Amino acid sequence: MSAPEPAAPDGSTTAEDLWPAPVAEGPVDAVVTVPGSKSLTNRYLVVAALAARDSRLREPLRSRDTELMARAVHGLGVEVEDAGADWILRPQEVLRGDTDVDCGLAGTVMRFLPPVAALAGGDVRFDGDPRARERPMADLVGALRDLGVEVDDGGRGTLPFTVRGRGGLRGGTVVLDASRSSQFVSALLLVGSRCEQGLTVRHEGPPLPSRPHVQMTVEVLRDVGAVVDDGTEGTWHVEPGELGGLDVQVEPDLSNAAPFLAAAAVTGGDVLVPGWPQSTTQAGDLLRDVLDQMGADVSLEREGLRVQGTGDLYGLDLDLREAGELAPVVTALAALADSPSQLRGIGHLRGHETDRLAALAAEINGLGGDVTETEDGLLVRPRALHGGVFRTYADHRMATAAAVLGLRVPGVRVVDVATTRKTLPDFPGMWGSMLTARASDTTRA
Ligand SMILES: O=C(O)C1=C[C@@H](OP(=O)(O)O)[C@@H](O)[C@H](O)C1
Numbered sequence: 001m002s003a004p005e006p007a008a009p010d011g012s013t014t015a016e017d018l019w020p021a022p023v024a025e026g027p028v029d030a031v032v033t034v035p036g037s038k039s040l041t042n043r044y045l046v047v048a049a050l051a052a053r054d055s056r057l058r059e060p061l062r063s064r065d066t067e068l069m070a071r072a073v074h075g076l077g078v079e080v081e082d083a084g085a086d087w088i089l090r091p092q093e094v095l096r097g098d099t100d101v102d103c104g105l106a107g108t109v110m111r112f113l114p115p116v117a118a119l120a121g122g123d124v125r126f127d128g129d130p131r132a133r134e135r136p137m138a139d140l141v142g143a144l145r146d147l148g149v150e151v152d153d154g155g156r157g158t159l160p161f162t163v164r165g166r167g168g169l170r171g172g173t174v175v176l177d178a179s180r181s182s183q184f185v186s187a188l189l190l191v192g193s194r195c196e197q198g199l200t201v202r203h204e205g206p207p208l209p210s211r212p213h214v215q216m217t218v219e220v221l222r223d224v225g226a227v228v229d230d231g232t233e234g235t236w237h238v239e240p241g242e243l244g245g246l247d248v249q250v251e252p253d254l255s256n257a258a259p260f261l262a263a264a265a266v267t268g269g270d271v272l273v274p275g276w277p278q279s280t281t282q283a284g285d286l287l288r289d290v291l292d293q294m295g296a297d298v299s300l301e302r303e304g305l306r307v308q309g310t311g312d313l314y315g316l317d318l319d320l321r322e323a324g325e326l327a328p329v330v331t332a333l334a335a336l337a338d339s340p341s342q343l344r345g346i347g348h349l350r351g352h353e354t355d356r357l358a359a360l361a362a363e364i365n366g367l368g369g370d371v372t373e374t375e376d377g378l379l380v381r382p383r384a385l386h387g388g389v390f391r392t393y394a395d396h397r398m399a400t401a402a403a404v405l406g407l408r409v410p411g412v413r414v415v416d417v418a419t420t421r422k423t424l425p426d427f428p429g430m431w432g433s434m435l436t437a438r439a440s441d442t443t444r445a
């Protein structure tokens with residue numbers, strides 16, 4: 001039995017909207033070039049907007065989340081020039097107010113820009129997709145108010161809201177609970193050097209998720225000359241000071257590499273992702289360890305990261321708090337594995353693009369799987385799966401997880417595969433190229 005044909009919220013889903021996830025005819029054998037990192041691109045855009053000099057971002061990601069960020073900083077008065085594959089940013093001395101920010105469903109836009117808006121010379125109005133209005137914001141809004149920023153959110157603690165920019169921030173010390181999103185900490189740190197007194201941010205509460213992402217923020221700030229003290233667990237201090245410009249090559253998005261590398265593991269194939277950094281703050285780098293634990297051969301070579309499937313796919317017990325972005329693809333792998341898996345530390349995924357724990361359980365079970373939610377994760381017991389409709393709930397990573405399942409399960413039909421444009425401009429094209437590539441070909445995004 002297959003899952004019922006879902007209706008979109010407006011009742012419009014038809015068979016044509018469904019993407020038939022291709023089955024792998026044999027082991028995949030491909031070189032897959034993955035576009036730039038979403039998290040790095042959007043941090044670079046923010047620091048470039050706050051800097052005292054111009055910046056060049058080389059080969060940034062161009063997808064919905066980063067286009068929204070670029071448009072938003074432009075609205076704040078920053079000149080953003082398309083220069084071939086690059087973006088050149090020319091910041092102004094004073095950020096402009098009286099502008100609207102469309103956050104789409106981008107956590108980075110809805111969290112990183114409200115503190116920036118406090119520096120603007122007027123009101124900045126924020127809103128986004130329907131689901132964006134449900135994503136956690138209240139702790140960040142509270143922290144901004146503690147710093148003296150006026151935020152008019154109608155008492156909701158979510159989007160939509162207006163930040164009443166006053167052209168500056170005094171700074172000081174702020175304490176907040178960032179257990180629902182590490183992006184609250186990153187957001188505050190990004191404006192730290194522009195605060196008159198600098199800024200100390202302290203997290204108090206349940207464990208902070210996605211710590212590599214906070215480390216990424218710290219490293220990006222240091223790249224532009226900020227002085228950041230992260231020597232005390234759960235506390236960060238940014239000194240006041242001017243930020244320099246950037247001239248930076250954006251690393252490939254390692255979390256977006258996940259479905260392609262998973263394809264090697266699932267089909268007993270061989271996938272090389274060129275340009276994999278030898279050292280990085282990207283959480284997606286944890287894939288190397290995860291795929292190795294699941295039985296694949298993983299090697300970081302001069303050319304990039306190579307994953308070779310071995311025919312074995314083991315279940316695993318894994319704490320993914322550091323890299324929740326990987327959870328959907330890892331859950332798909334776990335559903336195809338030879339033994340059960342337990343994924344822990346990812347309760348905060350309930351506040352992501354969708355409630356990812358509920359969505360993964362519902363959709364994999366709709367294909368005949370056995371996935372149950374726990375308080376902070378998922379229990380996956382592999383079972384024979386069958387085809388059916390896989391709903392994606394506007395979540396790019398639900399769609400890429402479905403594609404991984406489809407490699408082995410005939411008849412998986414994916415609702416709204418275009419949702420992958422959030423972080424990948426052409427996922428279906430890349431997936432198709434990977435499946436038809438020969439070892440000697442190069443598959444480019
Ligand atoms: O700062 C960032 O670029 C991100 C931080 C993480 O957010 P959470 O801490 O909310 O999970 C991650 O999941 C998201 O995809 C990107």
Ligand SMILES: C=C(OP(=O)(O)O)C(=O)O
Pocket residue numbers: 105106107108324325352353397423
């Ligand atoms: C959680 C994610 O995105 P966002 O930046 O919107 O939080 C994600 O990309 O997995």
